[in-house]
Amino acid sequence: MSVTFVDAPGTPRETGRTHGAALAAPLRAFLDDGVARLGHLTDAPLSLDGLRPSIAAYRSAVAAALPDLAEEVAGLAEGARLTEDEAWLLQLRRELMGYSKVRTGGDCTTYARTGPVPVLAQTVDLNGDLDTHITVLRTPRSLVLSFAGLLGYLGINRAGLAVGLNLVLGGAWGPGVPPYLAIRHLLDHAGSVGEALKLLADLPLASSRSLMLCDRERAVYVEHLGGELRVGEGPEAVHTNHFLHPDFAPADELNVFARNSSVRRLRAATEGLAGLGERASAEDHFAVLARPPIRVPGRGDIRAERTVAAVVLFPDSGELHLRPGDPALGTSRLFTLSTP
Structure with missing residues (x-):
């Protein structure tokens, strides 16, 4: 790939x-x-x-x-x-x-952990066969995974912050800052999870999303719905594609099939992360991300979400480990914030 x-x-x-x-x-x-x-x-x-x-x-x-x-x-x-x-x-x-309420395949599964080796890992599940257009972009401040010319998607920065994301469906979508560009803004300007939360609160976000933020001290998910944010925090944080915060859960627009997939992946990711030591390697994390139901295989339908990449981010060491394409089939590549 x-x-x-x-x-x-x-x-x-x-x-x-x-x-x-x-x-x-x-x-x-x-x-x-x-x-x-x-x-x-x-x-x-x-x-x-x-x-x-x-x-x-x-x-x-x-x-x-x-x-x-x-x-x-x-x-x-x-x-x-x-x-x-x-x-x-x-x-x-x-x-x-926009978004469709008829979703049956899956979408990104994301988790993060603080501690001596902070880590953020996730699958990237997209439709449109976008694994044909994967780019790793290194800018003056950040290292970003991108698809087809996007300025941002997920990544790490030189201050030791990692940012990932999950699609969640709810509320009205309309002109504003797309979450992908918001993530790039956080990577360019935030030195910590706390600073990222303050920056995010000031942005007119265009659509519902959950962002995962991780540094040495904190791991949080931040759900956005209708101009409001809700935060969940712990030494470990896991998110899939349904709202977790009780304030937002009643507004969730996932249909029952997609929600069942999201719940299964949330459980599998939580259990998988719990089984990894705090100094687990990138390959250990990829082993979790490459297992069903977290990994969503393709079925030959360009409209269906499938896992087009998996990433393991180590913000302290400035490393982005990437398996492009199906993570159960691909090999890992390493990109760093430092000059090769």
């Missing part, structure tokens, strides 16, 4: 240009494949022209809240020779797709 590594130092504009230039050909092909593959995932026909009003609304919200990342998107467009609307579409695919 191919992974593109992009080392992108410099100003936000320069970082974007480097990122875009490294991926110019694959991003052009991705955009031309059913409007960034969105046409394969929705019933109604889509066009870039039809999406432009929504793109403009999200773009305005992001530019107001996170001007540095808006500048980086402009650099991405320049480097990849895309229009700015195309570069923004790559950041907004998940928000523009």
